[in-house]
Amino acid sequence: MKTWLFSLGAGLYLTSGTFAFASAQLAPSTLKLDAAAVQQAGIVMAKAQLRPFSDELKAPGEVKIDAYTTVLVSPRIDSQVVARKTRLGDLVKAGEPLVTLSSVDVAETESALIMAEQDWQRIAALGPQAVSARRYNEAKVQRDQARAKLLAYGLSEGQIQAVLRGGSARADGSYALLSPVAGRITSDDFIVGERIQPGRPLFTIVDEDTVWVDAQLPPADAGQVSAGDAARILAHDTAFPGTVLQRSHQTNERTRTSLVRIKVNNARDALHPGELVDVRIAVAVGNQVLAVPSEAIVLLQNQPTVFVDQGQGQFEPAPVVTGETRQGWIEIKDGLKVGTPYVRDGAFTLKARLLRSLLGEE
Incomplete structure (x- = not known):
């Protein structure tokens, strides 16, 4: 009582x-x-119930693109920009044309493929009994090499089939650079008519459903953090849940801080690269204690x-x-x-x- x-x-x-x-x-x-x-x-x-009682480490952070879901798109061969198909900020799908390019090497290889395909079709119709084994194999290898070369230049199988269907009229060396993934275009630094060297990035495509937040912590605090720890990102009067991906084992010589990288779900597109945010990382403190939610x-x-x-x-x-x-x-x-x-x-x-x-x- x-x-x-x-x-x-x-x-x-x-x-x-x-x-x-x-x-x-x-x-x-x-x-x-x-x-x-x-x-x-x-x-x-x-x-x-008993539960591990945790404390929160506080640190400033910066939103970064998720490099694991980011793709740089560049031509694999010397080309010239013919026409722009997309613009900065556009959402694109995988396989969508981004820009039309033109290349002399592509034109020559397309012509070689068309001739090799026609030659192969004639020989294949005759059959290996009507021609020598060497001629039969040479025709097949020439057709396959030309196809493989176009694939190496960055053309898709669908684009190659379009060249074969169009014949010599289609072998003009123009081809579309396709998006390898779905995402948003965050950079497209080029102009129409510009000659582009192989490997130069024309587009950066980012899947914005997740972002990274890089937090800078004193080494003593960073030493308490482990991959998988829960974190909160405070921005726009909202707390976004996140998970620690990794912590650096090297201290920045200038700031004397260690980097802790956090993965954050950004399906609502609320966080953008370059933003400064506040970071809270949960770390275990002491033994388990009996605790209830504050609203109880x-x-x-x-x-x-x-x-x-x-x-x-x-x-x-x-x-x-x-x-x-x-x-x-x-x-x-x-x-x-x-x-x-x-x-x-x-x-x-x-x-x-x-x-x-x-x-x-x-």
Whole structure:
């Protein structure tokens, strides 16, 4: 039996587990709700459990592109820009034409392929019995080499088939540079008519569904971080969840900090490369402790209280002694045992109903 005292108005007090008014009107300290009322109140139960208590390291960070989902698109052979098909900022699909290029080497190889294909078709129709094995194999190898050369230049199988269907009229050396992945074009530094050397990037295509955030931490703090640790990115009045990918094992000589890289889901396209953000990285501190979510605790007579599930829709307020608060969890030092069912969500609703019952409104 617990003794409670509440200042809810003149003459209201609680003694020996029973609420009473000065007029001797009694009300039970235990609330009882039917299933419909429990559902309507949005009550969610949980069992008190030990959990690792974590602290957060704070650091500045910068949003970077996810290099694992970023592609540079460049020609593989000396070419000239004929026509632009896409523009900066466009979303493109895999296989979509980005720019039309023209190359003398491509034109020569296309002509060689057309002739080799025609020669091969004649010999293949005659069959290996009608021609020498050497001539048969030479025709096939010449056709295959020309095809492989165009593939090496960056033409797709579909583009090669289009050349064969179009014949000599199609062998003009023009070809479309195709996007290898789906994403957004974040750079396209060239102009129409410009001659492009092999390997020069024409486009940067980024899948913006994920980004990296590079945080700079003092070496002592970075040493507490491990791959897989949870992190939060604070930007635009919003906290974005992330996961630590890696931490550098080298200290920057200029800033005397260590880099910690965090992967962040950016499906809403809220974060963009170059932005400065605040980083919070969760790190384990000490042993496991009994803790409940902060929303499970209410104040009754300035006493932190949780509602304990007594079964059959009965909820009893239980005073607790609290400790530290970290990431929305409050340590419980006394008043609640491991395994005890308590109200995780809906404690404020139960508090309101309890106060109304004391006032005779329920």
